[in-house]
Amino acid sequence: MKNTTVRVAGAQGFWGDWLEAPYRQLVGGPVDYLMLDYLAEVTMSIMQKQKSRDPALGYAKDFIPLMERILPELVARKVKVTTNAGGVNPRACAEAVAAAARKLGLAGKLIIGVVTGDDLLGRLDQLLAAGHALANLDTGRPLSDVRSKIRSANAYLGAAPVVDALRQGADIVITGRVTDTGLTLGPLMHEFGWRADDWDRLAAGTVAGHTIECGAQASGGNDLADWGRVPDLANVGYPIVEARADGTFAIVKHPRTGGKISVAGVTEQLVYEMGDPHSYITPDCVADFTSIRLKQKGKDRVEFSEIKGKPATDKYKVSCAYFYGYKAVGTLVYAWPDAYRKARAADQILRKRMKDLGLSFEAVLTEFVGVDATHGPLAGPPAPDLAEVQLRVGVRAPDQAPVERFTREIAPLILNGPPTVTGFAGGRPKPEEIVAYWPALLDKREVTASVDLVRV
Amino acid sequence: MKKRSKAVLVPLVEIAHARSGDKGDTANVGLIARKAEHYPVLVREVTAARVRRHFKGIITGPVERFELPNLRALNFLLHGALDGGGTISLKTDAQGKVFSTALLRLRIKVPSSR
Numbered sequence: 001m002k003n004t005t006v007r008v009a010g011a012q013g014f015w016g017d018w019l020e021a022p023y024r025q026l027v028g029g030p031v032d033y034l035m036l037d038y039l040a041e042v043t044m045s046i047m048q049k050q051k052s053r054d055p056a057l058g059y060a061k062d063f064i065p066l067m068e069r070i071l072p073e074l075v076a077r078k079v080k081v082t083t084n085a086g087g088v089n090p091r092a093c094a095e096a097v098a099a100a101a102r103k104l105g106l107a108g109k110l111i112i113g114v115v116t117g118d119d120l121l122g123r124l125d126q127l128l129a130a131g132h133a134l135a136n137l138d139t140g141r142p143l144s145d146v147r148s149k150i151r152s153a154n155a156y157l158g159a160a161p162v163v164d165a166l167r168q169g170a171d172i173v174i175t176g177r178v179t180d181t182g183l184t185l186g187p188l189m190h191e192f193g194w195r196a197d198d199w200d201r202l203a204a205g206t207v208a209g210h211t212i213e214c215g216a217q218a219s220g221g222n223d224l225a226d227w228g229r230v231p232d233l234a235n236v237g238y239p240i241v242e243a244r245a246d247g248t249f250a251i252v253k254h255p256r257t258g259g260k261i262s263v264a265g266v267t268e269q270l271v272y273e274m275g276d277p278h279s280y281i282t283p284d285c286v287a288d289f290t291s292i293r294l295k296q297k298g299k300d301r302v303e304f305s306e307i308k309g310k311p312a313t314d315k316y317k318v319s320c321a322y323f324y325g326y327k328a329v330g331t332l333v334y335a336w337p338d339a340y341r342k343a344r345a346a347d348q349i350l351r352k353r354m355k356d357l358g359l360s361f362e363a364v365l366t367e368f369v370g371v372d373a374t375h376g377p378l379a380g381p382p383a384p385d386l387a388e389v390q391l392r393v394g395v396r397a398p399d400q401a402p403v404e405r406f407t408r409e410i411a412p413l414i415l416n417g418p419p420t421v422t423g424f425a426g427g428r429p430k431p432e433e434i435v436a437y438w439p440a441l442l443d444k445r446e447v448t449a450s451v452d453l454v455r456v
Numbered sequence: 457m458k459k460r461s462k463a464v465l466v467p468l469v470e471i472a473h474a475r476s477g478d479k480g481d482t483a484n485v486g487l488i489a490r491k492a493e494h495y496p497v498l499v500r501e502v503t504a505a506r507v508r509r510h511f512k513g514i515i516t517g518p519v520e521r522f523e524l525p526n527l528r529a530l531n532f533l534l535h536g537a538l539d540g541g542g543t544i545s546l547k548t549d550a551q552g553k554v555f556s557t558a559l560l561r562l563r564i565k566v567p568s569s570r
Contacts, residue, residue, distance in 0.1 A: 270529075271529055
């Protein structure tokens with residue numbers, strides 16, 4: 001056994017997370033790994049689009065300047081990185097990081113591991129022809145229904161190829177669609193030598209990964225339990241897994257940072273985006289969230305123990321993105337007096353005009369921000385004297401034309417609708433292409449992950 | 457038979473906290489008792505049927521409930537909650553982020569000795 005504890009620091013919870021977090025996690029105290037999660041369900045299709053325009057793109061571009069900033073410290077402190085910033089082009093991402101490292105004079109000092117094999121876009125027809133329906137997990141429809149509209153298709157790989165890359169000596173592991181949890185579990189399997197069928201420990205590493213995969217959501221951010229009492233969020237410390245070989249671990253944060261690590265806050269993160277808690281399915285194992293024991297062990301330290309796991313399934317989850325149609329959202333702000341009445345009147349006028357124009361939509365949704373946009377009818381009747389109400393109307397259609405026409409019907413209401421209206425400084429709303437998510441399953445034997453190394 | 461104690465109507469927000477999120481067109485709400493003695497109250501009062509009624513007119517599908525006594529939490533899956541979900545949805549809350557406090561508006565019977 002190489003180490004008694006291993007510290008994996010959550011440093012990005014999504015593409016667009018706080019740019020300061022990775023540097024702070026690196027220099028704020030001892031860590032062994034930085035884990036940066038970039039990929040949400042439809043991120044891959046955005047990256048695929050970028051790659052189709054420029055074959056050197058298709059990854060999280062923010063990752064490169066971020067690495068430029070931390071690379072010298074990373075090398076000096078011998079801290080490793082696991083990230084799925086590679087998107088649909090992990091190799092190009094690795095080359096860009098390598099180029100940045102060479103510019104910083106780090107030639108010969110870094111090995112980058114590149115994990116591929118998740119991208120199924122080029123093999124879809126072959127898979128369908130071989131009888132893999134890739135049916136939508138939510139609706140049951142076969143993928144062939146939308147085959148011509150598919151923009152990206154990726155299997156969610158697990159921790160195994162991350163472990164492979166680390167074993168081959170990688171300091172930075174850049175992957176495509178590897179699960180968020182695999183990026184944390186991989187380092188723990190590698191460091192502790194956990195076997196691929198040690199289900200309880202794999203489940204523990206998976207729970208650890210789930211806890212830190214949304215960044216500060218586990219350390220005081222978005223914390224409903226006691227948000228008014230969470231100290232110094234401006235300086236929030238992101239969560240760190242402090243793991244031991246037996247599968248127990250603590251969630252902590254660096255000293256002299258803001259935020260809070262509490263049982264209540266960590267519990268909120270555990271139930272976040274949860275399905276059946278008995279079966280949290282990943283490519284690596286099936287974790288049982290009803291087995292987790294939590295204990296506050298002093299300030300900003302929550303201990304996890306007794307986590308149980310079950311064998312992994314024989315399927316990979318596959319995430320496809322397909323073209324669905326178009327949408328647009330228009331907003332206007334109505335001021336006191338009678339703000340809500342004016343906003344409702346404007347909505348009626350808008351709907352009448354769209355009907356008279358013969359525009360046909362799959363959906364038209366009106367919300368009144370300040371009245372019902374977040375909780376609908378549960379919010380009850382609005383106060384009679386609201387200072388303002390935002391009218392927010394969204395439309396969706398298979399074709400662009402009616403959506404485009406809708407976007408031209410908002411501004412006229414300022415001069416030819418109800419009075420005391422403002423808030424149109426952003427200009428006409430833009431029709432937006434909808435690329436929707438198609439979850440499916442695929443036999444694991446159809447997918448082969450591979451690892452290669454880029455030496456800086 | 458257990459003696460019936462007096463009960464008072466309390467909004468969930470006083471005895472529980474929550475976090476919600478999305479999976480496709482399904483919102484999940486994890487409901488967590490602030491004190492251990494309130495977990496059995498949540499189990500008894502906040503049934504899947506009750507939650508389905510609470511969200512009437514807001515969600516189109518069924519509600520599933522799972523129990524996590526170890527975290528004194530209940531997990532609810534609210535199907536058909538997000539106008540198609542993800543990128544399809546026209547809702548402000550397309551990702552179900554504030555279904556948490558929408559559930560915490562529910563008023564339930566709590567023993568008055570609390």
